[in-house]
Amino acid sequence: MYLCNVIRLELIMIDQILEYNRRFVAEKEYEKYVTDKYPDKKLAVLSCMDTRLTELLPAALGLRNGDAKIIKNAGGLIITPFDSAMRSLIVAVYELGVDSIMVVAHSHCGACHMSYDHFHDEMLARGVTDQTLDTIRKCGVDLNHWLEGFRDTEESVRKTVETIRTHPLMPKDVTVRGFIIDSETGALNEVNEEK
Numbered sequence: 001m002y003l004c005n006v007i008r009l010e011l012i013m014i015d016q017i018l019e020y021n022r023r024f025v026a027e028k029e030y031e032k033y034v035t036d037k038y039p040d041k042k043l044a045v046l047s048c049m050d051t052r053l054t055e056l057l058p059a060a061l062g063l064r065n066g067d068a069k070i071i072k073n074a075g076g077l078i079i080t081p082f083d084s085a086m087r088s089l090i091v092a093v094y095e096l097g098v099d100s101i102m103v104v105a106h107s108h109c110g111a112c113h114m115s116y117d118h119f120h121d122e123m124l125a126r127g128v129t130d131q132t133l134d135t136i137r138k139c140g141v142d143l144n145h146w147l148e149g150f151r152d153t154e155e156s157v158r159k160t161v162e163t164i165r166t167h168p169l170m171p172k173d174v175t176v177r178g179f180i181i182d183s184e185t186g187a188l189n190e191v192n193e194e195k
Helices: 002-026 029-033 053-061 084-096 116-125 130-138 153-165
Strands: 043-048 068-073 100-106 175-181 188-191
Touching (some): 002 029, 053 068, 053 100, 053 175, 068 084, 084 153, 100 153, 116 130, 153 175
Parallel strands (some): 100 175
Antiparallel strands (some): 175 188
């Protein structure tokens, strides 16, 4: 019964979004957002998907629609050198003219101290079986690594910046710098390289 109510609420919410969208298009609200695919500032930002950053991040960086490619995932991380975030950055550089990359983590990130053990219990509670998880492991996916967060935000930013800079497909003339944004105030602090 609980699951049915949740699904009903989700359908209602999506229907409300669709109704809003119809009005948005009919009233031509989109016109103020029209731009092309090339970022005006030749900038890409890799950041976290945290809801606190949806409007705060571009506002705090002074970015408007069309200024930058913003790539978001849980934690603003590069998990492996060939994951989707790294792929997006490579495409942004070679296809879209990006010449600067900002890695922007944030304070009080949910990915800090995230672990597979927590997800495992949640997955079982939501109907995923241990058999399914074993099959995924047998296919070569290290779920511990894939769903691992980080312990130290600054160190995570350093590691991600270094992964981008040293990637074999990333041109050496692309600027890559790391930052931590305050999730409440938008204050941006640069993470310096370890000496």
